[in-house]
Amino acid sequence: MDASYLDLLMAQQEEITEEAAGGGGVWVVADVVNGSIAPVTLEGIGAARTLADSLGAYVYGVLLGAGGADLAQTLYQAGADGVRVADDAGLSEFALEPYLHVLADLFEAEQPEVVILAATQQGQELAPRLAQRMGGGLIEHVTAVTLDEATRTVQGAVPIYGGQYFEILACPEARPQFLTIEPGTFPAPFVDSYRKGEPTLLDVEPATPAVRVIGPAEDFEPPPVPLKQAPVIVAAGRQVGGEAGFALVQQLATALGGRVAGDRGARDAGWIEAGQVVDVRGVEVAPEVYVAAGIRGDTFHNAAIEEAGFILAIHPDPHAPIFESADLGLEAEPQDVLPALLEALGD
Amino acid sequence: MRIIVILGRVLDPSGIVVKGSAGRIFVNREEYLIQPADACALEAALRIKDGMAAEVVALPRSPLPDDDILRQAIARGADRAIYLTGPALKAADEAAMTGVLTAAIERLGGADLVLIGSTTLDTGQGQLGLRLAEALGGAQITGAWQVSSADGQVQAVLQRNGRYVAVEADPPVVVTLLPGALKLRYPDGVRLINVYRGVGEVGDALEAWDAADLVDEAALTPLVESRGKEFAPERERGVRASGTPAEMAQAAADALRQRMRR
Numbered sequence: 001m002d003a004s005y006l007d008l009l010m011a012q013q014e015e016i017t018e019e020a021a022g023g024g025g026v027w028v029v030a031d032v033v034n035g036s037i038a039p040v041t042l043e044g045i046g047a048a049r050t051l052a053d054s055l056g057a058y059v060y061g062v063l064l065g066a067g068g069a070d071l072a073q074t075l076y077q078a079g080a081d082g083v084r085v086a087d088d089a090g091l092s093e094f095a096l097e098p099y100l101h102v103l104a105d106l107f108e109a110e111q112p113e114v115v116i117l118a119a120t121q122q123g124q125e126l127a128p129r130l131a132q133r134m135g136g137g138l139i140e141h142v143t144a145v146t147l148d149e150a151t152r153t154v155q156g157a158v159p160i161y162g163g164q165y166f167e168i169l170a171c172p173e174a175r176p177q178f179l180t181i182e183p184g185t186f187p188a189p190f191v192d193s194y195r196k197g198e199p200t201l202l203d204v205e206p207a208t209p210a211v212r213v214i215g216p217a218e219d220f221e222p223p224p225v226p227l228k229q230a231p232v233i234v235a236a237g238r239q240v241g242g243e244a245g246f247a248l249v250q251q252l253a254t255a256l257g258g259r260v261a262g263d264r265g266a267r268d269a270g271w272i273e274a275g276q277v278v279d280v281r282g283v284e285v286a287p288e289v290y291v292a293a294g295i296r297g298d299t300f301h302n303a304a305i306e307e308a309g310f311i312l313a314i315h316p317d318p319h320a321p322i323f324e325s326a327d328l329g330l331e332a333e334p335q336d337v338l339p340a341l342l343e344a345l346g347d
Numbered sequence: 348m349r350i351i352v353i354l355g356r357v358l359d360p361s362g363i364v365v366k367g368s369a370g371r372i373f374v375n376r377e378e379y380l381i382q383p384a385d386a387c388a389l390e391a392a393l394r395i396k397d398g399m400a401a402e403v404v405a406l407p408r409s410p411l412p413d414d415d416i417l418r419q420a421i422a423r424g425a426d427r428a429i430y431l432t433g434p435a436l437k438a439a440d441e442a443a444m445t446g447v448l449t450a451a452i453e454r455l456g457g458a459d460l461v462l463i464g465s466t467t468l469d470t471g472q473g474q475l476g477l478r479l480a481e482a483l484g485g486a487q488i489t490g491a492w493q494v495s496s497a498d499g500q501v502q503a504v505l506q507r508n509g510r511y512v513a514v515e516a517d518p519p520v521v522v523t524l525l526p527g528a529l530k531l532r533y534p535d536g537v538r539l540i541n542v543y544r545g546v547g548e549v550g551d552a553l554e555a556w557d558a559a560d561l562v563d564e565a566a567l568t569p570l571v572e573s574r575g576k577e578f579a580p581e582r583e584r585g586v587r588a589s590g591t592p593a594e595m596a597q598a599a600a601d602a603l604r605q606r607m608r609r
Contacts, residue, residue, distance in 0.1 A: 096487065121489070121490075124473060124489070125477065125487070125489055127474070128441075128473070128474035128475075128476075128477035128478045128481070129477055129478075129480070129481045129487075131442070131474070131478070132442070132445060132477075132478040132481035132482060133481055136570070137442065137570035137571045138441070138442075138474050138570075138571070139571060140471065140472050140473065140474060141471045141472075155574055157577055158470060158471070159471065160469055160470055160471075160576075161360050161363075161365070161468070161469055162471075163579065164360075164365040165365050165367070165372065165576055165577065165578050165579070166576065166577040166578070166579070167470070167573055167575075167576055168573065168574040168575050168576065168577060169571050169572070169573060169574065170571070170572055170574050171570050171571050171572075172572060173570065174442075174570040184605070210485075210486035210487075210516050210517070211486055211487075211488055211514050211515070211516045212514060212515055212516065213512055213513075213514050214502070214512075214513040214514060214515055215512065215513060216510060216511065216512055216513070217504045217511040217512055217513045218511075220492065220493065220504050220511045220513075222492055222506075222511070222528075223527065223528070223529075223530070225527060226527075229527060232607070256603065256607070288606065288607070289603060289606055289607060291603075309606065310602070310603075310606040311584075312599055312602065312603065314599075323585060323587065324584065324585055325584060326584060326585065326586075327582060327583075327584060327586065327602075328586055328587075328588060328598070328599060328602050329585070329586065329587045329588070330587070330588050330595045330596075330598075330599060331587060332592050332595055336592040337592045337595055337596050337599070338596075340592050340593045340595075340596030340597070341596040341599055341600055343596070344593075344596050344597050344599075344600035344601075345600045345603065345604070
């Protein structure tokens with residue numbers, strides 16, 4: 001069926017017009033990474049759209065940078081009703097005072113009801129300063145939102161002890177309500193490529209960063225992260241496939257930015273030191289991600305990884321106990337899967 | 348140079364078990380630690396004091412039921428600690444604590460450097476230090492591995508865009524320290540005993556100040572309130588990927604990417 005008439009129809013859609021200034025609204029401060037809008041910003045626009053539809057409010061995006069005004073259309077397409085753009089060479093890279101100056105002036109004038117920022121370095125630095133300056137409440141690292149419609153209060157779920165449970169927090173009185181949202185926890189919104197608008201350019205007054213970069217800290221070496229506190233661990237077992245298989249484990253650890261560990265079999269083979277043995281009699285770990293390659297998974301090992309956030313197990317024996325503990329199991333020889341996994345991660 | 352260190356405490360997570368299916372948190376061993384990132388802030392302050400004339404004063408990051416972590420800070424080398432009390436303080440959130448701490452710092456005669464952990468172990472909140480920077484009108488350096496002071500400036504080492512860089516700022520500066528950045532020294536045995544007995548050179552190092560003397564009661568009203576807890580559904584374990592090694596690897600890569608984005 002020829003649907004080209006739909007394109008013509010949609011292309012005639014009127015440009016989005018904004019409500020007059022000073023109407024509160026739900027605002028999203030964009031993060032720009034490598035010249036593109038960060039996915040978390042689009043997720044924020046999606047969350048803002050949901051809240052704004054219930055509140056009967058508008059969604060506004062704020063874009064700060066140099067020469068990136070074209071990115072405003074991405075915010076419109078994700079659901080923003082209005083976009084403010086601060087385009088200035090002094091905003092080319094995030095620095096607190098220049099960004100804060102623009103946003104504080106804007107929000108003082110617009111009096112937002114809700115402001116959403118990403119829980120990234122930029123958002124986490126800006127949000128407390130803005131909240132303190134404007135007398136607003138701030139909920140950080142939000143992973144889900146609901147709305148108390150009676151009081152127009154946003155309720156944010158915040159992970160406690162790394163997500164073992166969630167505290168529901170709200171700012172019932174203070175306005176604006178500031179939120180920083182965790183990347184990857186909100187669904188990406190539908191991108192309507194026909195949606196478009198005319199962004200409003202902001203006047204930018206220069207502000208000097210209070211923190212000066214002296215230069216690279218060449219002699220600095222960070223303290224080694226103890227295995228117990230490592231966020232990512234890739235561990236090898238007796239059936240990893242010999243020296244060649246262990247080399248693949250090391251490559252995977254490098255690719256994931258993790259630490260290499262193993263079970264007692266790996267230590268007996270001489271691939272790891274005693275301090276790298278994951279076992280209740282060795283080191284008990286609680287990483288965000290634990291990859292067990294060729295580890296059969298005895299009781300002592302599996303008990304030591306109980307607190308891991310996500311466990312990927314690779315082992316050829318379908319009856320290996322490690323599969324009972326794993327969130328995802330691959331019944332295969334590690335040396336067959338690991339090269340493909342490294343390739344897939346490299347894409 | 349006056350250095351303020353903000354310290355909090357946290358329930359040792361190894362002593363608790365969360366049962367999502369029962370909707371309950373079981374505390375098997377009620378033991379409190381200094382917030383790990385705050386412990387790094389204390390060590391950073393003491394290292395600066397080791398190298399130059401400086402006064403280190405410890406203040407609490409939140410209402411505390413007892414002054415134990417402040418005594419521990421004195422035992423490790425802090426010159427003074429202020430235990431903030433008062434019934435109105437009990438519900439204070441970060442915004443309210445910012446007001447109290449700002450007033451306390453002013454009463455102390457101001458600060459050249461405020462050191463605090465970048466995040467809390469339990470709630471992951473990092474706003475207190477940066478709210479303080481705003482309230483004090485100072486610069487902020489976030490996520491530092493190291494802090495030092497020379498020539499009237501504050502220097503720090505940070506990681507930015509995958510590289511370590513040295514930065515500096517004029518006082519007053521608030522610096523937030525990463526957890527694990529520095530290893531906190533052990534307490535001095537004599538100071539530890541004396542600070543609990545209230546004798547010796549540290550006998551009067553711990554003071555208690557009523558928050559009501561620092562700020563109006565209205566300023567202690569929290570902006571953020573808790574509306575309950577939610578528990579994630581039980582994890583579904585034992586899921587297997589199927590297909591060729593390449594297909595299984597792709598499924599694993601997708602799962603790892605999704606998990607690591609969080």
